[in-house]
Amino acid sequence: MRLLLLAPLFLFLGGCVTNPGQTENDPNTGRLGADQNYESLSNTYIQLANEYMKRGDYATALNKAKKAVQRDPNNGNAHLVLGLIYEQLGENGSANAAYQRSLEVDSSLEVDSKNPYALNAYGSYLCKLGEYQKALPYFDRALQNPLYQTPWVALANAGYCARKAGDLSMAQSYLLKALERNPGFAMALYQMAEVRFAQGRYMSARAYLQRYREVAKPTAQMLYLSILTERKLGNDD
Template sequence: MRITTKSLAVTVLAASLSACANSSSTSKKQTAEYYAQLGAGYLQKNRLELAQENLDKALKVNRNSKDALHYSALLQERLGNMQKADSLFKRAMQLDSKNPELLNNYGSHLCKQGQYKAAVTAFNAALQDPLYETPEFAYTNAGVCLQSAKVSDQAEGYYRKALERNPNFPLALYQMAELEYARGENAKAQAFLYRYNERAQSTAETLFLCYKINRALNDSTATEECVTKLIAQFPNSVEAKQIN
């Protein structure tokens, strides 16, 4: 799933679909799993109506499908139905409280609601699983949440742990660039943003940060280049309008 620089990192793991949902030998649980994974696949592709259709089918077959509840929560959150998403997340957590991907996504949900302490607790719980394959997501999310709570020093610790695990993780690189810029450490911010740009595509947020950093460094040529790219690539963005 594409990760934007402004968002918390959410993971959706869609398994390959090899079973036929209509097979007479397929149990209700397997059928629900089939529809849940199909829904997850559509969610990854941002085809929300088809995601909703298949996740609803999964829950109709098995109202306690852990994956269907998890992915339905993510879908409702994307649709802006935060109260419904919260209810679905809580049901999923009752059934699958040690799943690191679920804990990461639930932590992201809590952080968006301003429940920073509970969110970091969820991220740390995800990180306790030695089999968690992408802990850089939870480390970075914990940092984002702590930064939102104005605890920058602790946030930096989590970002650095994310980069220890995956030195090329774009979201952590961007967050470190933002953090260093906020501190007035513009050369360090520029170095982190350069590493980000080597590994990920520019966004309105990264180009706006590029503009701010180079303006602070009094590099008019680089500043103008950042502005030109921002307006050309993202003319309707909030960042482009701020510059205009």
């Protein structure tokens, strides 16, 4: 089960301000609480990069993302999309640099360190590399922004990361919080099934798998866990 890096593009575009004179960021929400300029050329290139990335055309997506950065080097989301593309291409050094740049804050506050979508993306990237302890604080920072529209994504990613680190108790805590925010979030339901199975709580694992099937199509990974769970419960059929 893969990490979920981002919400739809229109959500994390809210983390960008392209007006050079706009520096009045809220200390808790960053640019999500500031006036936005969605019609800037930089944001247009970001949208194009996102569309080409979804189509699997990473060469064109990379070209558009680079143009977004060129048009506005202080657009944090331009660096964020650039990082996502580099990550998909396996260019980890360039991806890391782009992610870090998306979260920097310079003296004029032209890049946003409180963008929850960028924080979630960078945390997911670190978790993918096996840097679990480094990743978790980025999810926590994303969750501190009260304007974050999809906190269950960061919570589920944090749960996954904690489970990979071997901390089932922490994983359970994150995942239950994700399901409090979004009871039908398939990723969290599946991750909770895996946690319950690892804890030896097979009836509970079955219940989470049943809830998963109510909201999402079964995957090979989910079906295999279902088989293992039923065998533990003595249902060899």
